[in-house]
Structure formats: C-alpha cells, structure tokens
Amino acid sequence: MIPLYHDFDGEAVLVFGGGAVGSRKASRFADEARVVVVSPAFDDRLGDLAEGGAAEGDAGSVELVRAAPDPDAVRGWIDRVDPALVVAATDDAAVNAAAEAGALDAGVLVNRTDVSAADRSGGRGARSVVVPATVEDDPVRVALSTGGASPALAKALRERIEAEIDGAGAMAELSGTLRAELKDRGVAPEKRREAIRRVVRSEGVWKGLQKGDSYGRQEADSVIEEVLTR
Template sequence: MIPLYHDFTGETVLVIGGGSVGTRKASRFADEARVVVVSPAFDDLLIDLAADDGDAAGPGVDLVRAAPDAEAVRDWIERLAPVLVVAATDDGAVNAAAEAAALDAGVLVNRADRSTAERSADRDARSAVVPATVEDDPVSVAVSTGGASPALAKALRERVETEIEGAGAMAELSGDLRTELKDRGVPAETRREAIRRVVRSEGVWKALQKGRSYGRNEADSVIEEVLTR
C-alpha cells in the first residue's frame, strides 16, 4: 500500500458505530469534515464531542440514533453522499454490510475490525486505512503498520511527536524564505541549497523555540552565508 493524503474540507464522513472505535474515528475527521455517526448507542466521549459542535452544517459531528442494517446503510450513503464510510461496529456482519454498500456506491471505505494482513487477498482499491498521525500544523506525519500492530503504531507515533516538535514553525519559516528568494531572482539551485541549510541548522531550530523573529534572524544569517560564498 502507498500512503496518500486526502483533503476532507467540505466533505462528509459516515461512521457506522458509536462505540470507542467509532469515537476515535469520528474525532479524527471532525476538524475538517462533517461527520455523521449512525449507531443505536453512543460512547460518552462521542456525545461530548458532538455537543461541542457549533454549526451542524459544517465540520463537526452529528449523531443519529439508529441500528443500521444493510439496506439502512445503503440509504444513508445515498442520502449523505459521503466521501468515506467507516465501518466501526462490534458486529462483523454489520461491518461487512457497510463495506459492501460503500463499495457498491463507489465510496471509499475503512473497515476498522480487519487488518491489512487479513484483507490483503481481497482488498478493493477503495478500501482505505486510517493511520496514526502526528501533527504540528502545517506538518503532519502518518504512521501505519498495515493493521498488524496498532500498539506499535501508537508507540511510534509517540516517538515521532518528540522528534517533530517545532516542525510547523520551521515549515512556515522555510516556506516564506523560499518564496522570498524566488521573488529576489535567486537561482533555483542556490535557493534549494539555502533552504536545505536552514532546515538542517540546529541554530535555527533552537532560535525558533524562542520565537519566530529569533528563528528568522538566525535563518537570514545562514542564507547570507550561502549567497555570499
């Protein structure tokens, strides 16, 4: 499998199942997509998540108390036109029905109760894995074990969290510097070398911890060395 990123802005995600797994999946998408969770009962954390929402028509979580069977799932898919269906119940038959309905409708599907290894022989191209992620906006890192070891994915995610601290600030700074160098007419090869030096400079990383202006001053010194050599 090859990991891809998908922009869920303005999209709808349908989650079948309101337990702990459904809660985790819903919370993963709620900041960007409208999430509709269909289940006969809901985890307390999921109820709190839905209660914190403002505009129900935008990103956030809507709860629908219902026990979806195969036909009901198909109706929800037709009604909501989701970009992704998450099958997250504790009933394998219901999950299978949700998966089949999504695939029949040409919709991406994430079945939470079966690993990549279990499904490698019959995996459909629209079957998606939702990896563990670490974010320091605008930087995000995805970690997946193909479903073989969720515990390892969690442990790796915790490791990565410490490694990318401050990466968001560095991404914004280096992006701005790249644009400025291009506007100044600095040749592409020189621009690339200057930005490489900035993102690999321990001095810039440390300065950014004090604030954007400190990081910018240190980065300007690094770039000046490249431009004047």
C-alpha cells in the first residue's frame, strides 16, 4: 500500500458502528468532513462530538442515526449518504463485510476495522484504505501505519515521534518563507536548495526557533548568508 493524503473538505464519511472504534474513526474526520454514524447505540464520546459539531449536514459535523442495518440494508445507506469513505466498524463481521463490498461496488473508499492486512491472504481491495495514526505540528503531519497489524505499535511510535518533530511546524513555515524570498531575489535553484538544506539541518536554527520566530530567523539568515557568499 502507498500512503496518500486525502482532502475530505466538503465530503461525507459514513461510519457503521457507534462503539469505541467507530467513535475514534468519526473523531478523526469530524473537523473536516460531514460524518454520519449509523448504529443502534453510541459511545458517549460520539454524543459529545455530535453536540459540539456544526449544523447537521455541514462539513465538519457529526450526525448520529440510530439504526441497526442488516447486511442487506447497508448498500441503501451508502446510496443515501453518497460518502467519499465508508468505515466498517461494527462488531458484526457480516455487516462489516457488506459495508466493504457495498463501498467497493459503489466506487468509494472503505476502511474495514475488523480485518488486518495479516488476515487477508488475497490482500486488500483497490479502494480499501488504512486510517493511520498521525502526529502533527501544523503544517507538518506524520502518518504511521502498521497495515492494521499492530495498532499498539502505531500508538507507541506516535508517542516517540511526537517529541522528535517538536518545532517542525515553525521550521516548515520559516523554510517556506525563506525559499520564496530567495526565489524572488533571483538566487539560482541550486544555491536555493543548498541554502534551505543547510537551514533545516542547522541545530542553531532549531534552537533559535525554540526561543521564538525572530531568533530562528536570525540564525537562518546567518546560515543563508554563509552559503551565498561562499
């Protein structure tokens, strides 16, 4: 499987299952997509998400539908919601299988939570996806996946990486600004690339950013000047 980022802004995500797993999946998409959760019962966290979200039907909302669809009814829900992604997160393997088959038949992405990559002798379908653990320092985001084989390992790695990327967001903003400025100054592409590489690898710049953006900028300017005057 090849990792990709997908923009769910303005899209719908249909989640079958309102337990702990369904709640966790819904929360991952709630800030960006319209999330519809179909289940006979709901985790308390889903109730909080639904109450704190946007108006029903808007992007970034969570809508709870109290229903217990059998495998034959799943496709009808997919047709009604018209989602970009279906999440099969019930405790009924037959319903999850029907949700997966219905999504693939409808040509939309599907995330089935009860079957790992290790359990699939034939591999995943072409539109079957894994929702990875993520670590974020905006605008930097790192995705972690074990292919569904070990969520515990993904969580442990996420905790380790959180410390490693502390400050990466500020570095991304600074290096992006510097790159644009160097281009505007007419600095040759090869020199621009070398200068930015030196900046992002400079301990002095990283330490400066910890003190504040202006300190990081001063350190970066020194690094760039050294590169350009060599």
